[in-house]
Amino acid sequence: MPVTGAHARPVCLRAENISFSYGGDRILENISLDIRQEEFVGIAILNGAGKTTHLKVLVGLLRPDTGAISFSCHRGECEGKTPCRPCIGYVPQQAALRQQQFPVTVREVVAMGTYGQSGLFSPPTKRDLAAIDTRIAEAGLSRVSRELFSDLSGGQQQRVLIARALVGNPHILALDEPTNGIDAKSKEEFYALLSHLHSTHRLTVLLILHDLTELSRTMERIIFLHHRILYDGPTESLGARGLWDLMVRAGRG
């Protein structure tokens, strides 16, 4: 099992018979999967196979050609909504930020996480400001909170994006290749932070990466996607041989 007693937990993200094409290329073919609350899931997708597109479909940014995505989180107001926005904290790739040179401070970037829930024309409330401070401290960014985002290292920028995603108090944290371009030490710190957040906030973590080996070291459940689901199960039952077999199968298309 992915985690002990995971199947007893309610499903918080369900994909049913999802298919998605982009520019004539079939990206997803009839995918069905359930992500349960508090699972620590890694989705492995080969380079060039549309990792970001996969995650965007799963978090509701792109509408699938067929099938449906549904979310069911703890909160009553989320029931039945697709996408259930307050439930998801989205962490895009650092390069996805449209303007790396945008002159915003770390605190302003983290504050973005409150904008969706505070509504139009409303300044941040005291509760929002307190949540921003808490998340900045939790991510170990208090010292640099007034620095420009663009002046930070890759590892620090990744922490800022996680803090921003968590300010809205989501139930699912969805991360798109979070360890791309950061050094080994920062990777270790990143996974330690992710593990801490998973256990203390009972977060469901959904992480997309091309590196199956890295995922097998850090995640509890692995889903290997190559147009279809090639593997979906606990990491420990995969093994080195299983990893190799998956890579070969994916290579054959």
Next chain:
Amino acid sequence: MVLEFLLFKFGIRAFIGGLIVAVTCASLGVFIVLRRLSLIADGLGHVAFGGIALGFWTGRYPLYTAVASVIAGSLGIHGLGKLRVASDAAIAIMFSAGLAIGVVLISLAQSAPADLLSYLFGTILGINDNDVYLAAVLGVIVLAVIALLWKEWIGITLDPDFARVAGMPVTRLEILFTILVGLTVVVACHNRDLYYHGPHCQALAAVKRELQVEPWEHRCTADDLQTGKPGSPEKDR
């Protein structure tokens, strides 16, 4: 004296009109440049030309029809985007369509309007009271919307995907932004001109971005405005 022009009514009108254009274009220009939409003002300028031609053809006040046409053009650009047409291609399509419609309608008008050239190439000293009032009303609307939705503009400029997942109405905000650009085009079109207001919108923001020049010792951020405390000293680059 440099300020002697203020002794004349046309000078005062030109000064007020130019001031409105400068403030409105500079405020919106920051977001236009950061969102990499530098050509959108030019595209909507040509759409406004179609609207002005419609005004001449139907006998209505040209700037009113220009407002209607830029709003329609803004919606058209977003409609094409929904059909997966790239944003630069969508702008180019509206650009060509606006110009073509304008040329046809001007040809259909009984006689060539005398002040058409003033719309195309600008006569800031020739603007009348109506032009100033319309520019003032539209300028106040544009600046008020920019100020009231400040955090939303930062959100959709910095990371529209995150903003969408976080629950912000990104598509509606993007349409509103394009309409604001269109209204700024109309504000500028008689005071300056249709074809040169685009650079007016982007020049200040682009120069600031490229040179990284700040007029103050301390960088003033949106956060500072909220807390009322000065920002951290600018780092050496």
